[in-house]
Structures are given as C-alpha cells and as structure tokens.
Amino acid sequence: MEKPTTIESIIAAHRDQPGALLPVLHEIQHLLGYIPPDSVPLIAKALALSRAEIHGVISYYAHFRQTPPGRHVVRVCCAEACQAVGGEALAEHARSRLTGSDVTLEPVYCLGLCACGPSVQVNETTLHAQVTPEKFDALVAALEAKP
C-alpha cells in the first residue's frame, strides 16, 4: 500500500479506525515535521472530535510540534536517570548553545539509555550516551556544518 502524501489522504486512511487520532497525528508530523494548525479542523471533522480534544492531545504529548522544526532536531533526555547525572545542566547548556541556531531543541522523557546518561537523540535516528557539554557542542557543530 502506498504511503499517504497529504493531510487529507492521511485522514482518509485512518478515519474509520477506532483510536485514529494518534496515528493521524503521528503520520502528519512524519510527513510535515509538525502538526499545522489548519489541519486541526480537518481532523476534527473527519474523526467527529472537537478541536479542543485534538489540541489537548497535541499539547499533552511533548513529541508533537505545533510549529515547523529547524533543519535538525536534537532531543535532550529530561527523565529522572539522566537528570541525576547532569541532564539538567546539559539541557540548560543546550538551550543556550542553540539560541539562534537552525537546530531545534526538544525535551524527551527517556531514550532507553538510562544507565549511561545524559542521553541525546539527533534527528530521531541517532542516540548518544554520556553527553557532556563539550560532546554536545561537537554534535551540534557537525549538524550545522552539514549542507
């Protein structure tokens, strides 16, 4: 089966499934990088939900973006095990380092590398363990240098 390539086709592919909202939101974000505000009324109408219900789900899950991301996305783990080994300081460093950058910083709540935090994920594909501020800066510099 061909992958849906528009918001409308994503909604159409799921509209008759029970619990269609999360799959629809995931696929829209996968397609566009975020959930455009003007998609909410379309989803609401097709799934017979209120706009408030959809906004509630989008804002509940840190995973969903409401604005387009930068060229790259870096997620710093803010869950307890990473926080206990410097994750909070790393997140603060990351906020400062990425101000004005086209690399988007997002929190994430556990990447499954709890024993070797602080942990970072780059572009939803690459995991990095025991990330120091220096290691973080090197990761970001490599991303920013990519064409």
Ligand code: FES
């Ligand atoms: S708590 Fe950070 S990876 Fe699990």
